[in-house]
Every structure is written in structure tokens, then in C-alpha cells.
Amino acid sequence: KQEVTQIPAALSVPEGENLVLNCSFTDSAIYNLQWFRQDPGKGLTSLLLIQSSQREQTSGRLNASLDKSSGRSTLYIAASQPGDSATYLCAVNSNSGYALNFGKGTSLLVTP
Amino acid sequence: EAGVVQSPRYKIIEKKQPVAFWCNPISGHNTLYWYRQNLGQGPELLIRYENEEAVDDSQLPKDRFSAERLKGVDSTLKIQPAELGDSAVYLCASSQGVQGAYEQYFGPGTRLTVT
Numbered sequence: 001k002q003e004v005t006q007i008p009a010a011l012s013v014p015e016g017e018n019l020v021l022n023c024s025f026t027d028s029a030i031y032n033l034q035w036f037r038q039d040p041g042k043g044l045t046s047l048l049l050i051q052s053s054q055r056e057q058t059s060g061r062l063n064a065s066l067d068k069s070s071g072r073s074t075l076y077i078a079a080s081q082p083g084d085s086a087t088y089l090c091a092v093n094s095n096s097g098y099a100l101n102f103g104k105g106t107s108l109l110v111t112p
Numbered sequence: 113e114a115g116v117v118q119s120p121r122y123k124i125i126e127k128k129q130p131v132a133f134w135c136n137p138i139s140g141h142n143t144l145y146w147y148r149q150n151l152g153q154g155p156e157l158l159i160r161y162e163n164e165e166a167v168d169d170s171q172l173p174k175d176r177f178s179a180e181r182l183k184g185v186d187s188t189l190k191i192q193p194a195e196l197g198d199s200a201v202y203l204c205a206s207s208q209g210v211q212g213a214y215e216q217y218f219g220p221g222t223r224l225t226v227t
Contacts, residue, residue, distance in 0.1 A: 032213055036218075042220060043116075043220040045218075046218075089154055091154070093213075099168060100147075100216060103154055104152065
């Protein structure tokens with residue numbers, strides 16, 4: 001079974017810092033990997049989707065990389081803002097099934 | 113374009129009572145998913161539909177949970193009877209096509225509290 005781990009579980013940074021969130025997965029046979037944002041009491045907002053054949057995707061201040069062979073992905077957030085405060089979830093879509101396997105998330109707090 | 117719609121947003125019921133959740137996926141999305149998210153955890157799949165067919169329901173507790181997807185569009189997830197451990201957020205998602213490479217879009221979820 002695909003296991004997804006996210007490190008760190010929580011992170012607090014001052015506004016303006018660049019930061020990296022880490023995601024690792026145990027089975028490299030994947031279709032794609034998605035990064036989501038979840039605000040308290042809300043649903044999931046898709047941030048970036050990386051297909052298995054891709055190495056990275058960028059959207060605004062966000063950049064996600066994928067190293068399928070080593071089972072790792074990173075989400076880079078540049079020039080963090082208080083509005084970036086949320087929980088960030090990594091999810092892997094494995095070849096063995098089409099459902100997403102999620103990590104437990106990284107809770108990010110950006111202080112003014 | 114409208115996103116995934118879910119209702120109700122919140123539901124509080126007593127244990128042993130029935131409850132139902134409704135989901136309307138993004139127009140044209142053939143695949144629909146129900147996930148359950150416990151506090152502090154990532155969502156876990158309950159059931160996946162391709163059009164009107166349930167193709168993966170291995171994680172659905174079939175003794176008390178049931179689901180249907182009428183005409184391959186809207187879906188309803190039911191719990192009867194509810195237990196205290198069913199308290200969670202129930203998320204509906206949809207994706208285009210029936211292959212695994214498509215992006216999944218999530219609704220706002222239904223937060224269920226069983227007392």
C-alpha cells in the first residue's frame with residue numbers, strides 16, 4: 001500500500017521567508033502527485049499537479065518538484081505571506097488505483 | 113464554471129440516526145470520489161465511481177454505509193445507523209475521464225458530528 005509522509009508536521013515562519021515543504025512516498029509507480037491547500041473548516045484547493053513524466057510545475061510563488069525514482073516531492077513557497085497560512089497536503093495517485101493517497105499535511109503559519 | 117457542490121455543509125445527529133450527504137460534480141466529469149477526513153489526518157477514499165458504476169468500494173464499511181450515483185451525475189452517500197466514530201468531514205471530488213492521470217477537484221465537504 002502506498003504510504004505518504006509529510007515533513008514537517010508544522011512550521012511557523014516570519015513573513016517574507018522562502019520555505020520548503022517535503023513529501024515522500026513509498027511506491028514510485030504513480031500517475032501523478034498533487035499538492036493541495038486546506039484552510040480551517042474548508043475543503044481542499046488544488047495548487048499544483050505534477051504528472052509522473054514531469055519534474056516540476058510552477059504557479060506564481062509556488063514551485064513543486066517531483067523525483068519519482070527516490071519517491072520525493074517538494075513544494076517551494078517564495079516570499080511567504082500571512083495569507084499562505086493553511087495546511088498543505090501532498091497526495092499521490094498510484095498506478096494500483098485511481099484514488100489519491102494523502103499525507104497528514106504540514107500546518108503552516110506565516111506571521112506578520 | 114461551477115465547482116463540486118456538496119450539501120449540507122454541516123450536520124449534527126445523535127448516534128443510531130441515519131444521515132445522507134449529496135454531491136454534484138463538475139459538469140462533464142465522469143469520475144466521482146467520496147473521501148472521509150478525520151481530524152488531523154489526510155482524506156481517505158471511501159468509494160470511487162466511473163460514470164454510474166462503483167469501481168472501488170473496498171474501503172466503504174458496507175454494513176452501515178451505502179452510496180449511489182444516479183445517471184452518472186449526482187451522488188448520495190448514506191450512513192445508517194451512525195456511530196460516534198463516524199464524526200468526520202466527508203469530501204466529494206470529481207475528475208475528468210476514467211484514467212488516473214486527471215486532476216481531482218474537491219468540494220467544500222460536509223462536517224458530520226455524531227453525539
